[in-house]
Amino acid sequence: MPPDLPFDAAYWQQRYVSGQTGWDAGAITPPLREYFAQLGKPDARRILIPGAGNAYEAEYLHAAGWPNVWVADLAPAPLEALARRVPDFPAEHLLRTDFFALQPTPAFDLLVEQTFFCALDPALRPAYARQAAGLLRPGGTLMGLLFDTEFEKAGPPFGGSRPEYEAYFAPYFDVQHFETATNSLKPRQGKELFICLKRKPLIDGDE
Numbered sequence: 001m002p003p004d005l006p007f008d009a010a011y012w013q014q015r016y017v018s019g020q021t022g023w024d025a026g027a028i029t030p031p032l033r034e035y036f037a038q039l040g041k042p043d044a045r046r047i048l049i050p051g052a053g054n055a056y057e058a059e060y061l062h063a064a065g066w067p068n069v070w071v072a073d074l075a076p077a078p079l080e081a082l083a084r085r086v087p088d089f090p091a092e093h094l095l096r097t098d099f100f101a102l103q104p105t106p107a108f109d110l111l112v113e114q115t116f117f118c119a120l121d122p123a124l125r126p127a128y129a130r131q132a133a134g135l136l137r138p139g140g141t142l143m144g145l146l147f148d149t150e151f152e153k154a155g156p157p158f159g160g161s162r163p164e165y166e167a168y169f170a171p172y173f174d175v176q177h178f179e180t181a182t183n184s185l186k187p188r189q190g191k192e193l194f195i196c197l198k199r200k201p202l203i204d205g206d207e
């Protein structure tokens with residue numbers, strides 16, 4: 001792939017249309033399922049899954065009774081696929097938009113990360129951490145998985161390591177978990193970090 005190819009909506013839509021979706025697990029992954037299981041009974045908490053793709057996590061949470069699950073993606077194809085699979089998923093919760101353009105109105109309680117961070121140009125990583133924090137209420141949670149490996153081929157996905165990632169998140173989040181996941185899908189075992197980060201009470205940009 002030419003290095004100057006933008007990873008824009010057209011790029012991602014083409015990946016879905018041509019079936020080049022090697023990241024797609026086809027179902028909710030065990031680390032997310034086990035995390036959701038300990039959230040307790042469904043309530044009004046606002047949950048955002050950015051760069052959600054086919055969003056099996058959204059389908060899972062919706063089926064479990066969580067009413068405030070939001071999905072954001074640049075590409076229309078996976079959002080349409082979710083709407084077809086889950087016809088009663090609220091259409092207004094399917095946001096075809098750039099993660100960096102989302103507004104915290106109102107703020108979210110929980111952000112779920114899976115193979116979205118690694119899909120972004122690495123130059124955007126500091127902005128990802130800032131935007132994730134800006135979308136969350138103070139004390140809100142960013143959880144999910146980050147690759148702890150380097151990839152041989154040019155990305156996406158783009159790899160990285162815990163020390164690199166920690167530096168991005170440190171200004172905005174307190175760490176609850178940042179360790180090798182114990183329940184990854186087999187091909188990802190030992191290669192991904194489970195993160196659970198709490199948004200600090202006050203960050204730059206707060207009123």
Ligand SMILES: C[S@@+](CC[C@H](N)C(=O)[O-])C[C@H]1O[C@@H](n2cnc3c(N)ncnc32)[C@H](O)[C@@H]1O
Pocket residue numbers: 007012013023024025050051052053054055072073074075078097098099100114115116119120
């Ligand atoms: C590697 S895929 C991962 C999809 C999904 N999280 C999964 O695990 O199957 C990355 C997703 O992020 C979306 N994406 C890329 N850049 C984005 C952006 N700036 N805002 C919102 N979505 C974006 C792409 O369209 C794609 O669906």
